[in-house]
Amino acid sequence: MTEQPKFEPIRGTRGADDPGPRNLPLDLQNPDITLPPETDNGSLPNLKFPFAMAHNRLEDGGWAREVTVRELPVATSMAGVNMRLGPGVVRELHWHKEAEWAYILEGTARLTVVDPDGNLSIDDLKPGDVWLIPAGIPHSIQGMEEGTEFLLVFDDGNFSENETLLITEYLAHTPPSVLAKNFGVTSDHFADIPKAEKYIFRLPVPKSLDLVRAELPDSPIPRPYVFHTTEIEVVRYSGGTVKTIDSRNFPVTTLSALIIEIEPGGMREMHWHPDADEWQYYIAGEARMTVFDATSKARTFNYRAGDVGFVPRTLGHYIENTGETPVKVINVFNNRLCIDISLNRWMALTPPDLIRGHLSLDETVMKALRRSRDAVVR
Numbered sequence: 310m311t312e313q314p315k316f317e318p319i320r321g322t323r324g325a326d327d328p329g330p331r332n333l334p335l336d337l338q339n340p341d342i343t344l345p346p347e348t349d350n351g352s353l354p355n356l357k358f359p360f361a362m363a364h365n366r367l368e369d370g371g372w373a374r375e376v377t378v379r380e381l382p383v384a385t386s387m388a389g390v391n392m393r394l395g396p397g398v399v400r401e402l403h404w405h406k407e408a409e410w411a412y413i414l415e416g417t418a419r420l421t422v423v424d425p426d427g428n429l430s431i432d433d434l435k436p437g438d439v440w441l442i443p444a445g446i447p448h449s450i451q452g453m454e455e456g457t458e459f460l461l462v463f464d465d466g467n468f469s470e471n472e473t474l475l476i477t478e479y480l481a482h483t484p485p486s487v488l489a490k491n492f493g494v495t496s497d498h499f500a501d502i503p504k505a506e507k508y509i510f511r512l513p514v515p516k517s518l519d520l521v522r523a524e525l526p527d528s529p530i531p532r533p534y535v536f537h538t539t540e541i542e543v544v545r546y547s548g549g550t551v552k553t554i555d556s557r558n559f560p561v562t563t564l565s566a567l568i569i570e571i572e573p574g575g576m577r578e579m580h581w582h583p584d585a586d587e588w589q590y591y592i593a594g595e596a597r598m599t600v601f602d603a604t605s606k607a608r609t610f611n612y613r614a615g616d617v618g619f620v621p622r623t624l625g626h627y628i629e630n631t632g633e634t635p636v637k638v639i640n641v642f643n644n645r646l647c648i649d650i651s652l653n654r655w656m657a658l659t660p661p662d663l664i665r666g667h668l669s670l671d672e673t674v675m676k677a678l679r680r681s682r683d684a685v686v687r
Contacts, residue, residue, distance in 0.1 A: 318344050341597055341609040348599070351606035354383040356598075359616045360391050366471070368509035370398035371452070376617045378466040384619040386643045387564075387588040388468040390461040391615075394418070394452035397514040401507045402449045402476040407463040409442040410564040412639055414592065416457035419515060420535060422448040428530040433518050437538040439554055441562040446534075447476075454514055460590055462641045464564060477503045532561045538568065548575025549635070549685035556645040565647045569628070571596070571636040575687045577628035579652040582620070585644035589618035589628075594636030601625035612638075625652070653679050 316337055318324045324344070327336075336343045358381040363374040377388040394400060413436050420440055422430040433453060434440065442448050450459075461470075480488060481504050485496035492498075515521060536559040543550045549572050555565035565585075571577060571594070591612045599609040602624050611631070612618055618638075620626050630636045656664055657678035664670060664678075 316340065316343065320344065320347065338613065339611045341611050346599070346609050349607050349609050351602075351604065351608075353600060353602055353606050353608040355381070356383060356600055356608070356619050357381075357610045357612065357616060361615055363391075370395040370511040371400075371509040373470050373509065375468075375470050377469060381466075381617060381619060383621065384586070384588060384617075385466040386464065386586045387619075387641065388463045388466050389588060389590060389617060390463070390470045391458070392450075392461065392470075393456070393458045394450065394509065395456040395511070396452055396454055397512050398452045398456065398509060399507075399512050400450040400509055402447060403473045404445055404447045405442070405463065405468075405473060406444055407465045407468050408444050408563050409440075410462045410464075410562070410566070410641060411440045411442075412460045412566075412568075412590075413438045414458045414460060416455045417453035418457040418459060419451045419453060419518075420448060421451075422446060422530065422534050424530045427526075428528045429525055430530045430534055431518065431522055431525070432535045434535060434537075437568075439536040439538060439559070439566070440534050441536075441559065441564065442534055443561070443563065451512070451515060460639065462564060462588055462590075464643050473508075475506050475508065477506050481505065534561055536562075544684075546683050546685040548572055548683075548687035549577075549630075551684055553647050555647045563645055565642045565644055567640040567647055569636075569638050569640060569685065571628065571630040571638070571685055572687065573630055573633055573635065575630050575636075575685055578684055578686050579625060579627045580649045580684075581623055581625045582642065582649050583623060584648060585642035586622050587618075587620040587626075588641045588643075589620070590639045590641075591616045591618070592637040592639065594630060594634050594638075595632030596628050596636045596638065597631050598626055598628050649684075651682060651684070654682060 317326045358376050360374055363376055363380055365372050365374045371394040373390055373392040375390045378385055413434050415436060418434050420432050420434055480502050485499050488499045489496040536554060538552055541552055541558055543552050550570045552568040556562055569577060591614055593614050596612045597609060598618060599607055600620055601607045657680040661675055
């Protein structure tokens with residue numbers, strides 16, 4: 310058996326070894342928690358929760374797991390769901406009290422939506438595609454030939470995927486006489502409706518999009534609820550790339566997002582968001598983030614694929630690639646626009662004497678300040 314590397318919470322004369330009991334693999338995944346940087350200080354809440362530690366709800370042909378305030382108490386403004394549907398498997402017709410933002414991670418999903426005016430949207434969405442379903446709008450999701458996996462983000466941290474308004478439950482808890490009057494048939498026609506939710510269940514893979522659309526009215530939703538990220542160009546910086554999805558290119562959305570790739574050795578620059586919390590989902594790579602708050606509070610966290618991070622609005626932070634492969638992370642904001650304040654640009658646009666007076670910086674640093682934006686640096 311290969312011996313695991315030693316890792317002790319010791320820095321110079323501070324700290325001491327940890328003879329155990331300990332979960333060494335977990336310590337090695339979170340080195341900046343076990344051995345915090347000297348710059349960490351004070352108390353900040355936990356800003357990380359891995360989906361791997363979230364309860365997984367197994368259903369007929371799929372599964373769903375969620376990170377809400379129960380798992381990550383600081384994230385009161387947003388919650389997330391990771392869901393898998395096999396080929397043909399359906400997330401049943403439903404609606405939410407919250408807005409739903411989604412990102413396709415793998416495979417192809419068919420999204421069906423009907424708006425309040427009776428307009429219809431049926432779309433097949435591939436990895437990287439996004440949707441935004443406003444609160445109260447009915448919809449369903451179905452896996453295509455290869456199935457699908459996707460991320461959902463809701464604009465309330467108290468959201469739970471287990472408390473969705475479902476069509477099966479709505480009918481099951483309505484008197485048959487009322488159903489008969491509503492649909493204009495006799496009540497015996499509802500004898501076989503489900504007595505409980507279906508939630509996730511198997512159906513055959515649906516017919517092609519053209520054939521399904523031909524069976525229904527040609528009345529597309531005027532402001533589409535779906536967005537194909539291939540329609541926007543990636544913005545390249547010295548240390549990686551960014552795609553921005555907000556109301557400027559996706560008018561219907563009430564949540565905005567950055568799709569960020571950070572190259573090895575690169576870093577999402579030091580910044581903060583003046584008007585939105587940031588809910589993060591790490592798709593690939595290894596990263597660390599230090600979050601700064603008033604009265605000298607700072608805490609550093611480590612992230613990898615499948616982890617959720619959170620940054621409350623106005624708190625300073627960065628995301629640094631600490632591995633040998635690119636980091637891909639989705640940042641979702643509870644605001645229609647993606648807005649941030651760059652520390653570097655703020656300093657570069659402030660009178661130099663003020664900066665020198667505050668920080669005693671030499672000319673090398675002063676000349677390195679950037680007035681132009683470089684959101685991902687190397």
